Amino acid sequence: MLQIILLLLHDILRIVSLGILEENWNVQIPYSVCGVRGSNVSIPCNFTYPKNDPIQVTQMLWCSKRQHEKCDINGPYVYNSAYKHNQSNYEYIGNNISNCCLMISDINSKNSGEYLFRFITTLNLGTFTSTHDVDVTIKDLNVSMSRSRDNGSITVGDSLNLTCTVSCPGHSPELQWFKDNEPTTNSGPILTFKSVKHKDSGNYSCALKIFKSSESKQISLYVEGTDSVSSDISGSTTYFWVIGVCSLVSIIILIVVAVTLISRRRAKIHEMPQKEGKTAQINTVTQTVQTNLQRTEDVLHEEEVQYASLNIKPKEVWANTEQQKEDSTIYSTVRVHEVKGEM
Structure with a gap:
């Protein structure tokens, strides 16, 4: 009889302890996370366990349901704190106390899917896995054009906007614009041309400011006409x-x-x-x-x-x-002849 009472008491204590475990052990992760292709994505995560017991966390695990559906003790894992060499683009940026954040760098379509977190403690039965998964989705940046004229070709003097968007909700990242694969001085989600010029023709794209690998597909802009000298000078x-x-x-x-x-x-x-x-x-x-x-x-x-x-x-x-002498001579001669005649 005493043995039966002891067995019942053991079962009651076990049930109570399990109830306590279920109440104090938990993993908090979002249901979804969206990231831009080529950028880094962080999965926020926190975990709790009874702090009044001498419990220590011995192992932290992240698994992808694409590789491991149940995420049980057998693995495989995208991150395992017991391993020295994990996949290069997965980095655990948490600790073994309460923070279990996971960073996925240079994210692409291969990294999309559902993820679960699991931690193991020194306590018997002290292993807990998140009750739901987090769905990681990958989105691309896109460039769209809006014009002052809906029809016809784009000509010099038209006004238009190029808009860089990403379909991830709640994202307002810092952006960088590129023309013909060269960075420009323009930033922000909208690139405005109040009076477009022929020299503005080119292939435009945008990217997250600190992640060149997130660059969007290019959109071509061709402006017909010739820029005037005055417009070139003013612009x-x-x-x-x-x-x-x-x-x-x-x-x-x-x-x-x-x-x-x-x-x-x-x-x-x-x-x-x-x-x-x-x-x-x-x-x-x-x-x-x-x-x-x-x-x-x-x-x-x-x-x-x-x-x-x-x-x-x-x-x-x-x-x-001399003249007098000559005259005297002449006069003397004349006079002599006249005397002879009278005789």
Whole structure:
């Protein structure tokens, strides 16, 4: 009889202990997690167990139901804390006390599916697996276009928007835009073209800012028409930088030239009195020389006149004397003949 009572008491205690286990042992995980292809996805997880008993967690396990439907003790697991080498893109970022988060890096379609968490303790029957699984889904970034004109080709001057979206609920990630596989300075979910230009033609895509591998498929944009010179100038930041630098250099050059000219002018003004004094001295010397030359010319002219007078006077006297002699001779001859006739 006593044995029967002891057996019944043992069963009652076992039932009570199991009830306590069911009440205090738990794993909290979401029902679904959505991630962008090529990015990292974290599965939030917390676990609890009776803290009033000397219980220690000895092993943490994550399994994928694609590989292991029941996720029991036999495995296999995508992560097992007892293993030193787990799959490279699965990282346990929790601990052995309460946090059981799992990080899946560079996620792709192979990583989608349902996951369960299981932990093992030092207590007999102290093994617990999450009561439900978490469904991990993978989504791609997509680029769509909205235009001011629904029909016809895109021409220069049209307005349009490129929008980067992901169908994961609650996601508002930082984005990066690419043109022809080269990063642009644009960020945010919407890329706006208020007045599209021909040079805006190209293949556009978007990606999570810190995950280039999450890049979306490209969307092609072709703009018909030719950009005007004015639109190119107004739309080119580089052009304005060049113009600004050139203008600044030109202003500096003008200032330097102006300062140089002013300095030279001041120097000339300072030297003018000295030059004027020298010029006056030169003019005085020149006038003196000219006066002396004039006086010399006058003296020479007077001497020439005197010499001329001396030379002319003897000639005139000689000529008159000769003429008188001739006249006397003629007159003498005539007179002699007339005397003979009268006799």
